[in-house]
Amino acid sequence: MVIMNLLGVKLTTLQSVFLWIVAGIAIVLALLFLYLIYLVIFKPDVKAELRAMDKTFKLEKKHIQAEKQTTEAELKLTAKVIGEKEVKVRKIESEVEQLKQELLKQGVIESKAKAISDMTLEQLMKLKEAGDFIINTITRKVLIDTKFETRADIADFKVPVDKITKFGAVDVEKFIFSLPDVTHAQEEGEKKSVIYKTLGKSFALLSHKEDGKFRMTFKCGPFYGQRLSKLYPTNVGKAKFPNGMIWYYIENGPSLELVKLLLFISYNIAKAGY
Numbered sequence: 001m002v003i004m005n006l007l008g009v010k011l012t013t014l015q016s017v018f019l020w021i022v023a024g025i026a027i028v029l030a031l032l033f034l035y036l037i038y039l040v041i042f043k044p045d046v047k048a049e050l051r052a053m054d055k056t057f058k059l060e061k062k063h064i065q066a067e068k069q070t071t072e073a074e075l076k077l078t079a080k081v082i083g084e085k086e087v088k089v090r091k092i093e094s095e096v097e098q099l100k101q102e103l104l105k106q107g108v109i110e111s112k113a114k115a116i117s118d119m120t121l122e123q124l125m126k127l128k129e130a131g132d133f134i135i136n137t138i139t140r141k142v143l144i145d146t147k148f149e150t151r152a153d154i155a156d157f158k159v160p161v162d163k164i165t166k167f168g169a170v171d172v173e174k175f176i177f178s179l180p181d182v183t184h185a186q187e188e189g190e191k192k193s194v195i196y197k198t199l200g201k202s203f204a205l206l207s208h209k210e211d212g213k214f215r216m217t218f219k220c221g222p223f224y225g226q227r228l229s230k231l232y233p234t235n236v237g238k239a240k241f242p243n244g245m246i247w248y249y250i251e252n253g254p255s256l257e258l259v260k261l262l263l264f265i266s267y268n269i270a271k272a273g274y
Contacts, residue, residue: 098156099140102223106133121145125272132222135246138272139221142265148257157227162255168212175260176204179267193217203270204263205242215251216259217242218266219274232258246274 096117103113119127121141127134148160164171176182176196184196196204205217217239220228225248228236235254239247246269250262 095140095144095158099137099144102136102140103133106131106136108133121268125268128273132245134272135219135269135274136221136223138269138274139224139265142268143224143261146261146264148261154231157224159228159231160255160257160261162257164256165253167253167256167259169206169208169214170212171256172206172214172216172259172263175256175263176206179263182267198267198270199273201270201273202242203266209252213252215249216263217247217249218262219246219269220248220262220265221269222246224265 100113100117103116104110108116116124116127116137119141121138124134124138124141143158148158149163151159151161173194176184179198181198182196183198184194186192186194193205193207195202196206203219207215209215222245225236225238225246229238229248232250232254235252236248236250239249241247248262250259253259
């Protein structure tokens with residue numbers, strides 16, 4: 001069988017097959033060449049790798065920024081906590097120094113005044129030393145140790161901010177009975193008061209009045225009691241009964257926060273055996 005090619009040359013079947021094979025190989029080589037040119041010019045693998053690297057870089061950058069923000073927030077919080085602690089320490093040191101100065105004013109020698117002002121409340125409880133300066137010291141130490149929001153307008157002694165102003169005898173009793181080792185007894189007579197004690201020592205006398213009002217007598221260091229009497233002249237004053245330098249009274253306020261604080265001071269004075 002003879003086949004005519006494009007050039008008009010007569011080819012045998014074998015020659016035609018060979019020619020088609022050669023043409024096919026040439027086409028494949030041409031396609032491969034074109035593909036290589038495409039790879040060289042457009043570099044799809046490189047671009048895909050670059051896109052993947054760019055995506056990874058962006059994710060890593062986002063992660064680093066998030067970690068940076070977290071670290072900055074933690075550093076700010078740490079700085080704030082450290083700052084608050086430093087302020088608190090300085091405040092306590094200032095109050096301890098004020099306690100020392102109060103002891104010096106009361107005639108306590110400097111070495112003893114420093115030793116007492118550095119004592120904890122628990123150590124003061126075991127001191128058992130006579131003198132009004134010990135009562136003042138216990139009062140001041142309770143004020144130093146107790147956490148409450150203080151009035152910013154008073155510099156030389158701590159007074160709680162008046163928040164709960166509507167309260168009565170029932171609220172006062174509720175706080176008293178929340179203190180451990182408290183006993184109570186009813187006084188005899190027309191004007192009956194309830195006497196509250198701890199470890200055998202009285203720390204509060206509570207008289208109920210009309211409309212839930214009350215009058216409470218408590219123990220307090222004279223330094224603090226006198227200041228409160230001037231600050232709240234219509235509510236706080238020196239008690240006529242029980243008679244003594246450390247007994248004061250509070251009548252109908254001015255706030256439950258102050259009443260609770262005074263009860264806690266009186267309670268600790270009684271626990272110390274005074």
